[in-house]
Amino acid sequence: MAKRALAAVLQEIRPPEERPLRLEEMEIPPLEEGAILARVVMAGVCGTDVHILHGHVPIRLPTILGHENVARVEAIGGDRPVLDITGREVRVGDLITWLPKSCMRCYNCTILGDPAKCEHRIGYGGWLPADRHPYLVGGFAEYVWLLPGSDVVILPSGISPEAVVLGDALRIMVHGLERIGGLDYGDVVVIQGCGPVGIMGLLLARDAGASRVIVIGAPASRLALARAFGADETIDITQVPVQERIQRVLELTDGRGADVVLECAGVPAAVAEGLEMVRINGRYLIAGHYGDAGKVPLNPHVINKKQITITGVWSATNRHFLRALTLLRKVHVDPLITHRFTLKEVNEALIAAERQEALKVVIEP
Amino acid sequence: MAKRALAAVLQEIRPPEERPLRLEEMEIPPLEEGAILARVVMAGVCGTDVHILHGHVPIRLPTILGHENVARVEAIGGDRPVLDITGREVRVGDLITWLPKSCMRCYNCTILGDPAKCEHRIGYGGWLPADRHPYLVGGFAEYVWLLPGSDVVILPSGISPEAVVLGDALRIMVHGLERIGGLDYGDVVVIQGCGPVGIMGLLLARDAGASRVIVIGAPASRLALARAFGADETIDITQVPVQERIQRVLELTDGRGADVVLECAGVPAAVAEGLEMVRINGRYLIAGHYGDAGKVPLNPHVINKKQITITGVWSATNRHFLRALTLLRKVHVDPLITHRFTLKEVNEALIAAERQEALKVVIEP
């Protein structure tokens, strides 16, 4: 078993262009019963990582970012079998990923019944500190050290590391769709935002029975990707002003508005705009506001009169990840990975993620 | 059959204190097949009437206000039986009320399947003009002239005229509860606003399985009424500032927030306040914004993080009125009628309704 590992440690919150991540060599703690040491194969750079570096998402410092990971099992602590969340035994050499771990004992896990809102969730890649056991707590590193009882998933056949990395955004949309009660067959869906969450929303809506999907966002390169992945119509927010965007959606829907609008933009103003695009009795999902981006003036009369239902979605549970595999098996999503970096280039990777030319950036240590 | 009738006609939008309603004697048109002439027994003064006089709700002038009515059938046009919405034959002498008439042919009625959002709804008391047939189009008059095919309900036994007048607000809350998926048994419910809609929300929540109902509003007299009608806790907005109100709700709910918050206030700021009172995965109903009272800054991150569901409700359908009778049979609501006026005092009635000492004002021509 390896003794030491390189890791990109974040000591202080600073924006990507200031290159805040520093490579450090860390000692690998010995494995206790049920723990797993795994060599990172691919780590996705998520918009949340960028938000963290701008101070919009609270984390514990120092830490190692990287919460969308695929790794190969190098060693397993102890003799007892370690099972993945579907009950398969994990073995050395397996390609795995792992999900945020809900405690299954807190009020939200047991009484509320929603592990996505666990009060003591353990997340690798920003939510565990790197200056105490088990130290290797994020994917921007050569190795990760997984605590006993981690929610590991052995990659099923037909699922590439790229698919798993993109599956992190997808599982949130699977959860979001569940929270709005699923699509009604034939719904017209508008998607605000064409980052990874928006594009996953597009693919999901198409596979879940939408009759038409309209994607609104920028830049043009991402919208082109959206069209290549099946968007029936795209609207470039750098070219078309707000009122015309609303008008365009109404034109495409006989003046009635879309059945469902999925907000994947993370910009408060998008909510005001999106509510104008929803039809009477339509549904609006807020999926892009994981970080606090501030307020927007909204008119309750619009919600009242159109009887709109607005719902928020927060992260996802293991079920949603497993269900997300459905799509990842059907659609070849690898081309959505537009940029690849080595671990040494981790700050460049974050800069690329911040500039929106990239759709999805990964690090391959 | 009577030939002429007094009616309080609204020619011009002006606030209640300017006494905009003028009594006029109008000719009663002869009855065509299926039409009904009915003598008004009681007409409720609704908050919407006040909003109309302030120009916040669009109507067609001239008109006769009064959309919460009980009347006694004086004559029926033609020979064929006229049925109420439950299939009972309407006869001279019956006490009746009538509901907004949905066309059942438009897109919203047929394809959307929601007659509450009918595109051609016929409402007495502000939505039909008084300068053309059938002229007597509102309850603030001696008589009303009901068009053939009106959605009439013969008052069931055990239902007083007072109950029917209050039932107009209640049916909206029955609809609202339906739109949020009903209460889960044992829900803690916060009600924002203690006008007739809020008080009806209180009674309904109590009878639909709430474990505790907290009413927030003013003035003290209405809150006293709320307590008398079963509120477990009331908070006076003239005495307790916003942050303390939120704090109080959190204290009463182990720091978690209410399961359900029903907005019955009509004030945009109430929505921002109420969203702070809802628990994780809780539900928020916007029922008070029938009129356009403007915007309020809201933070989408709050909705996203707490996974709140917000829903609007608009008016109601015949089903909701019939279901509202359940409550009106169980609870003696007549004491909620705090002020009674004659038709000649119609402007005074509106002034009383505007000043919030009154809970519910009626006119008995």
Add this chain to the structure above:
Amino acid sequence: MAKRALAAVLQEIRPPEERPLRLEEMEIPPLEEGAILARVVMAGVCGTDVHILHGHVPIRLPTILGHENVARVEAIGGDRPVLDITGREVRVGDLITWLPKSCMRCYNCTILGDPAKCEHRIGYGGWLPADRHPYLVGGFAEYVWLLPGSDVVILPSGISPEAVVLGDALRIMVHGLERIGGLDYGDVVVIQGCGPVGIMGLLLARDAGASRVIVIGAPASRLALARAFGADETIDITQVPVQERIQRVLELTDGRGADVVLECAGVPAAVAEGLEMVRINGRYLIAGHYGDAGKVPLNPHVINKKQITITGVWSATNRHFLRALTLLRKVHVDPLITHRFTLKEVNEALIAAERQEALKVVIEP
């Protein structure tokens, strides 16, 4: 306008092989305001037609069968525009279909809010008698005479007559999916029966987010068609006994059972079998028992212990037909029409429909 039309009249209930339909020449009544005379282009032969000829579905005699129709408008009564259910004006020369007409006035239409259960539904093709106005009341004829106010749909671009005929079964499955609350994304779906309803269920499940669809039925030719149209697995009931069928579904689902089972077989025993195939908390739709085929012994303990939800679905509303167009635009369903006959061969068409080698039989007068 044509004066006379050939029609296949059913005078007496007798099985297909006794050739019960007789061609008669009938006079075409003059058109009243809003009525439409249309020349039949294609009429589907439905399993229900076969059930009618075996006396399992009550109808009024004499009648003209044929309730899945596409026709070309030959004349329109009166001068006023006649609109289809989406608001488009119907014109001479348009290809149209029409749906069962709900009254929108009865208890089920208004209070229950479900036009699929209209108490006075008007259906062409067996539910109107052929010995009184308007006589031409079914699609197995040269012409149909559509009553004013009929729920007509002008064929949208990209929708073939074949697609419309198959859409009659599809709209029922769209309705059925709605009644079970839609698929959860990634559901494993079992379909019992591979007639037109089952095949439409297969196509719909695939397009509504199923991860895997298993079709159970016979004969082999239909199962081959199911595989060609995307079934992941088929089980031939003539080759595999009941217990093995159940076992096979359990094997394919890690021993848990399917998330959703759609009964499209019309055989009571299928329900007992299907309940063994549903997982804990799974859903079971009964869509195949439009006719009364008798009882089957079921064990309530199975439903109790697995917390299964069973739902029935009856016909569909206009909304479901419009939503069904989503699929008919995406999938080229024409190959599912396996047999075509002329009007003179109408009895042969029914015999072919009864023998299950055919998947879908149509008549092209």
Add this chain to the structure above:
Amino acid sequence: MAKRALAAVLQEIRPPEERPLRLEEMEIPPLEEGAILARVVMAGVCGTDVHILHGHVPIRLPTILGHENVARVEAIGGDRPVLDITGREVRVGDLITWLPKSCMRCYNCTILGDPAKCEHRIGYGGWLPADRHPYLVGGFAEYVWLLPGSDVVILPSGISPEAVVLGDALRIMVHGLERIGGLDYGDVVVIQGCGPVGIMGLLLARDAGASRVIVIGAPASRLALARAFGADETIDITQVPVQERIQRVLELTDGRGADVVLECAGVPAAVAEGLEMVRINGRYLIAGHYGDAGKVPLNPHVINKKQITITGVWSATNRHFLRALTLLRKVHVDPLITHRFTLKEVNEALIAAERQEALKVVIEP
């Protein structure tokens, strides 16, 4: 701490009248960290206990029955605080109850998200064997020995031991109501069966917004109790034959049938009868078939045509118990305890429970 305890041990499945339970003196094992020793104050005799003695519910022998318990904490193992399911610290002297313990790690707990269907549920009173640690595994004893991590609830103020014992049936009905989507406000509810589950269903339906509750069962003494607790109508199955019972429900519902029928009878034939009592689009809950009582012939056409939704409910989760407290605070249920016995009379208690004159039997050791 006590050293020895009397317990009624079941060694062999035999019916109550054969007095299968034998009092044995057992050693009390020393307490490990987090374990609780509690002196039984009251133990309910459940219909399930009777079914167990008839061999209809699989259990592990030898065992100690008694799964509806209230006990007083005598000792707590170790020094660390032990919390109840709401987070309150359990202390010596507290009155407590405890719920079946779900593992929160199996597929059903985590992926399916339903701890009521936990694959490894630990239940006291029949599901743990009495011949191995911790031996005192049921409420028909002087003491119970609760495993560390048990789902304990400190009795909230205002909740009597009697209420807790009855709450065991109530929580299942709270769960059942949740599974059918809650009552729609004003629903007419039929309850089949007037044992504790049926009576709890009655109380719950009344408090959850039913407009009318009809209870069908026997004997007369229980129906009298049902009326005393608010049933609007009762039907005695020993006096009124099946067809007349159905007829009576139709008469009471304008010929339409009940909105909701709750099966709490445990008799397969009740399901066939009940489906005839449900209205179009109505809902049917199977709550009484915890034990396997065999099959009943049902007609799928009835479900199909009326679009009935049938759902089963199995046990309950902690949430449902906490929600059940709402009712137990509002309604004084103690009079529903009709028979009380000492531990020495445990076989008599079971005989009384089997004879249906008793509504609810308890043992007070």
